[in-house]
Amino acid sequence: MYSSDLYRQIIMDHYQNPRNHHLTENPDYCTVRLKNPSCGDDITVQVCLCGGRVADCRQNGSGCSICCSSASMMSELLREKSVEEALELVACFRQMVMGEPCDLDMLEEAQSLAGVANLPPRVNCATLAWQAAERGILQAAAEGVEQGAPGELADGIEEAR
Amino acid sequence: MNPDFLYAIRTCPALDPAVRDDFPMTGIQSHGKPFAYLNNAATTLKPLPVLEAMDRYYREYGSPIHRGADRIAHKATTAFESVRRTVARFLGTPHPEAVVFTGGTTAGLNLVCLSYGELVVGAGDEVVVTPNEHHANYVPWQQLCRRKNAKLVLAPLDANGCLQPEALESVMTERTRIVACSHITNVMGAAMDLRALAAVVHRHGAVIVVDGAQGVVHERPDVVGWDIDFYAFSGHKLYGPTGVGVLYGRPALLEKMPPVVMGGEMIDIVDVYETSFREPPWRFEAGTLPVAEVIGLGAAIDYVLELGYCGMQKKVLGLTERAVRGLSGLENVHVYNPENAFSGVLSFNIRGVHPHDASSVYDREGIALRAGHHCSQPTMRWLGVGATLRASFAIYNDDSEVDRLIEASKKAGDFLDVLF
Structure with missing residues (x-):
């Protein structure tokens, strides 16, 4: 069980030190950019599938603390999950911020954002990156775009601005 | 802003504070606190006379206009058309037929662009806008220029976001067909001297199209005195209903313009292969208009004219200056x-805090304001920021609400508190 102080630390840490935030130009990645037109949140998510698993998940963009920390936590959580597991995690996160029952422990650090359920105007901030990842995973799975060899993952990764 | 003008505002009689009681929504609570509505540049709360006028239409004479021969339908038509005369007087034109009812400012500006713009702008021509326009007065012109292979020209603004006549002069050429600018801009709250700008525009043989969405609330337009060609505004920012607006057009220009939307009531004779159209303004009013909203708009204009612009300006200036301080x-x-307190619009940021994070802190304190790009990404680029907070004030706000805004701003750094 986490305390609210720990949750704060987790959120601020991901906000200030975003994980996996270098985008790549590797064509094996499926890239989805989503914006929240009302507030200007703008997140790009890249996913790479390999053998039915999310081999890599990257994210970059600009937005509020909820949007950016959420994207960062997600990028860590989805890595190495099967397509089914990843989609289940996306659904679970969405349920959590909508205030619906779900298995919070599954979400690991991302459960720090459970309080978004009390902030209906901010739900879209929290789910933006997850929505992009979901779309990317489904798209990659449908197109059968898969990374050849897991060892080549870092190829073509560029420093973001 | 002209110091003599500001002095005149400061010395005019104050509004009765009981004005607040005319607006039922000032009495509601949010998060258990009295609701402080400081998002007035987005839309305003509605006073009882507006609500009652619309309710009366629906309860007592909610009939079609121009489409019934009975006594009650006649009453509706008369009420509707009398608002056209009210609006004409309000805008300072003796021509009610220069008043086109629209869905709002956006619809009015798009109508000018799609009808007049399509007519006069050709390849190589130029359309001048400012970098601080709302998307509704920017994107239509940008897209028109793309379609026509014309040039979109951005007029330079001063540090306060104001378009000075000399700056406009510097970008005018013999190819300039249209100049589109705001009366008051929606992020910077810069108020333009429209009379001076119109003179520059006309000296170059172009026409001026004014986005009056913010301006009409704080300065009564004088379209004839200022020599304005087109002036568009919305009802809902002027304490009137949503879904209705006005496009004023110089009669000689409206006369030349083809209709954009075709349908009932805007036609003259429909032959098998040809149709002739009615004269303005009906040519531009296809289909059943929002009758209750037009009647509500009439009540809103009566309401503000009864209060008087000077008293409203004094109130809003005082509140905004208090907030700026x-x-x-x-x-x-x-x-x-x-420097733009006259407009009642105050754009700001909390250092190191994303505006959307800050907005939840204000929300928790029962304060509504706006966070984001305010439908003007060009302005964000001009300011060099991604987004801002915007507090905007109206006649029913009071000093205690301004003080709550300031107090909440001190705590905005604790933005994660709202999650726990």
């Missing part, structure tokens, strides 16, 4: 437009 005094706040 309070927020400018805070270490953690950056105010972008301290």
Whole structure:
């Protein structure tokens, strides 16, 4: 069980030190950019599938603390999950911020954002990156775009601005 | 802003504070606190006379206009058309037929662009806009220029976001067909001297199209005195209903313009292969218009004219200056437009805090304001920021609400508190 102080630390840490935030130009990645037109949140998510698993998940963009920390936590959580597991995690996160029952422990650090359920105007901030990842995973799975060899993952990764 | 003008505002009689009681929504609570509505540049609350006028239409004479021969339908038509005359008087034109009812400012500006713009702008011509326009007065012109292979020209603004006549003069050429600018801009709250700008525009043989969405609330337009060609505004920012607006057009220009939307009531004779159209303004009013909203708009204009612009300006100026003083005094706040208090619009940011994070802190305190790009990404680019907070004031706000805004701003750094 986490305390609210720990949750704060987790959120601020991901906000200030975003994980996996270098985008790549590797064509094996499926890239989805989503914006929240009302507030200007703008997140790009890249996913790479390999053998039915999310081999890599990257994210970059600009937005509020909820949007950016959420994207960062997600990028860590989805890595190495099967397509089914990843989609289940996306659904679970969405349920959590909508205030619906779900298995919070599954979400690991991302459960720090459970309080978004009390902030209906901010739900879209929290789910933006997850929505992009979901779309990317489904798209990659449908197109059968898969990374050849897991060892080549870092190829073509560029420093973001 | 002209100091004599500001002096005149400061010395005019104050509004009765009981004005607040005319607006039922000022009595509601949010998060268990009295609701402080400071998002008036987005839309305003509605006074009882507007609500009652619309309710009366629906309860007592909710009939079609121009489409019934009975006594009650006649009453509806008369009420509707009398608002056209009210609007004409309000805008300072003797021509009610110069008043086109629209769905709002956006619809009015698009109508000018799609009808007049399509008619007069050709390849190589130029359309001048400012970098601080709302998307509704920017994107239509940008897209028109793309379609026509014409040039979109951005007029330079001064540090306060104001378009000075000399600056406009510097971008005018013999190819300039249209100049589109705001009366008051929606992020910087810069108020333009439309009379002076219109003179520059006309000297170059172009026409001026004014986005009056913000301006009409704070300065009564004088379309004939200022020599304006097109002026568009919305009902809902002027304490009137949503879904209705006005496009004023110089009669000689409206006369030349083809209709954009075709349908009932805008036609003259429909033959098998040809149709002739009615004269303006009906040519531009296809289909059943929002009758209750037009009647509500008439009530809103009567209401503000009864209060008087000077008293409204004094109230809004006082509130905004109080907010500028309070927020400018805070270490953690950056105010972008301290000189534009006349417009009631105050754009600012909390240092190191994303505006959307800050907005939840205000929300928790029962304060509504706006966070984001305010439908003007060009302005954000001009300011060099991604988004801002915007507090905007109206006649029913009071000093205590301004003080709550300032107090909440001090705590905006604790933005994660709202999650726990």
